[in-house]
Amino acid sequence: MYYLGVDVGSVSTDIVILDEAMMVKDKLYLRTKGKPIRAIQEGFQILKDKYNDKDIAAVGTTGSGRVIASYIIGGDAVKNEITAHAVAALSLDKDVRTIIEIGGQDSKIITLREGVVTDFAMNTVCAAGTGSFLDRQAERLCIPIEEFGDYALKSDMPLRIAGRCAVFAESDMIHKQQLGYNDCDIIRGLCDALVRNYLSNVGKGKDIEDRIFFQGGVAANKGMKKAFEEVLKTEVYIPEHYNVMGAIGAAIIARETVETRKKTNFKGFRIAEKNYEAKSFECSGCSNRCEVVGIYDGKNTVGAFGDRCGKWGNRKAV
Numbered sequence: 001m002y003y004l005g006v007d008v009g010s011v012s013t014d015i016v017i018l019d020e021a022m023m024v025k026d027k028l029y030l031r032t033k034g035k036p037i038r039a040i041q042e043g044f045q046i047l048k049d050k051y052n053d054k055d056i057a058a059v060g061t062t063g064s065g066r067v068i069a070s071y072i073i074g075g076d077a078v079k080n081e082i083t084a085h086a087v088a089a090l091s092l093d094k095d096v097r098t099i100i101e102i103g104g105q106d107s108k109i110i111t112l113r114e115g116v117v118t119d120f121a122m123n124t125v126c127a128a129g130t131g132s133f134l135d136r137q138a139e140r141l142c143i144p145i146e147e148f149g150d151y152a153l154k155s156d157m158p159l160r161i162a163g164r165c166a167v168f169a170e171s172d173m174i175h176k177q178q179l180g181y182n183d184c185d186i187i188r189g190l191c192d193a194l195v196r197n198y199l200s201n202v203g204k205g206k207d208i209e210d211r212i213f214f215q216g217g218v219a220a221n222k223g224m225k226k227a228f229e230e231v232l233k234t235e236v237y238i239p240e241h242y243n244v245m246g247a248i249g250a251a252i253i254a255r256e257t258v259e260t261r262k263k264t265n266f267k268g269f270r271i272a273e274k275n276y277e278a279k280s281f282e283c284s285g286c287s288n289r290c291e292v293v294g295i296y297d298g299k300n301t302v303g304a305f306g307d308r309c310g311k312w313g314n315r316k317a318v
Contacts (some may be wrong), residue, residue, distance in 0.1 A: 001057035004266070005251030006040065006073060007084065007244065008032065008065030011132055012106025012217065013039035014244040017051065018251045022091060024049070027244050036065040037295070040072055041272045048269035059266045060084075060254030062246050067313075070294055071303030072276065074267035077254040082120045084249030086110055089213045092239055093250055098208045100228065100236070101245075102198070102218035104131040109199055109203050116301065123202050131217045137190065152188040152223025155210035159189030169193055195231055210234045215245045276302065285311055 002025060007014040010032060017026040028043045060077040061069040062084035070078045079087075081101075089096045090112070099110040107130055108122040123130070138145040141182045162168040164318055169190065176186050199208075212234065218224055219242040228236045239245060258264050274297055292312045295302040304312040 002051065002055050003251040003255045004056050004059045005084075005244075005247035005249070005254065006043075006059070006061045006063075006066075006069050006075075007081075007246035007250060008036045008040065008061065008063040008069045009103055009105070009246075010064055012243075012248040013043065013065075015040075015043040015047070016241070016244050016247040016251055017047070018248065018255075022252060022255075023243075024241050024248065027241060029243055029245070032065075034064075036068055037072055037276050037278070039040065040069060041274075044269045044272035050271055053266065053268035053270075055243040056264065057268050058251070058254035058258035058264050059248030060252070060257070062250040066250075066308055067305050068295060068303070071305075072267075072271060074265040075254070076261070076265050077250065077257040079250060079253050082108065084108055084119060084253065085215055086112060086117050086249070087252050088245040088249035089215065089239070090115055091248070092121065093211060093213070094236075095211050096213050098206075098212045099212045100198070100203075100212060101216045102130060102214075102224075103216040106130060107198060107202050107216070107218075109198075109208070110205055111206055111208075118211065119206060120139075121202050121204075121206065133169075134194075134218065134221065137170065140170075141187070143183065143187075146220070148187060149220065149222030149224070151184045152191050152221070153226065155188030157185050158192055159185050161186070161189040161193040169197075173228075188223055188227075191221065191227045195224065195227040208232060212236045214238050215242050217243045219243070243247045280306075283307055285309075 003018045005016045013030045013032045015028040019025045030039050030043055032039045058076045059073055061075045062079050062081055066078050085101050089099050097112055101108045106123055111119045135145055138148050162172040214236045219238045225236055277296045280293045283292050288308055290307045292304050292306045294304040307313050
């Protein structure tokens with residue numbers, strides 16, 4: 001039997017399949033592109049020829065699109081990213097005390113004591129240091145994002161770059177380029193600046209203690225890892241499946257849920273062929289006048305969300 005985890009974020013949609021030993025059997029990293037349902041269907045289109053519906057014992061969803069994903073897939077567990085990332089990290093190392101997670105549009109820090117989440121924080125208004133920001137800088141420098149970290153490690157004289165704001169960081173980089181500094185020193189300076197920004201904002205007031213896990217797509221950047229290690233003066237560990245840890249956590253949580261209930265809600269990989277449609281309407285049930293988004297499969301209502309009271313969101317799919 002296998003366990004399916006889906007992490008729907010603003011930039012990427014991650015899908016993993018775990019075996020009975022909770023080891024990654026398969027994983028997909030797809031671009032969401034503002035269409036979470038379509039991204040899920042693309043992933044299932046790839047998986048449907050490799051796995052049978054009856055092979056899937058449980059399904060878990062997480063990420064900003066976890067509710068809509070659960071409606072579409074038939075989720076057994078729907079959990080926030082904090083819980084999912086913590087569960088995934090603890091499944092690898094029970095001694096993890098700090099998780100640094102930086103994804104495409106957001107970043108977060110999670111502190112744990114004796115396997116329990118004790119505190120967390122997420123970035124609020126500034127996107128400096130997230131994957132999308134680094135992608136943009138790599139594109140502007142005409143350097144593949146996959147090579148960004150290698151450039152940073154070649155630096156002999158890192159530059160001081162303003163990193164408290166994405167706009168200021170980009171302006172400062174352009175200024176340094178105009179002065180003739182080489183790309184390696186600029187990129188290393190950028191990594192250092194983004195780590196300072198993360199620690200002074202997301203990590204402000206948090207007890208960052210060893211052992212430290214670095215998760216999320218940005219963990220692939222060797223320059224960011226080195227910058228964190230130099231500031232924190234300790235080793236930062238990057239899990240093998242660092243970029244899909246949220247999905248792994250969701251799958252583990254789903255397994256625990258189904259072990260109690262003894263039944264999965266999984267709708268099958270056939271959802272890859274369905275034609276879903278989203279429509280919004282204003283609920284007139286009270287003075288809140290909530291804008292509710294309904295997901296439809298033809299005339300059938302798959303699910304709805306956006307209401308405050310749960311009148312629509314708590315309804316079972318037809």
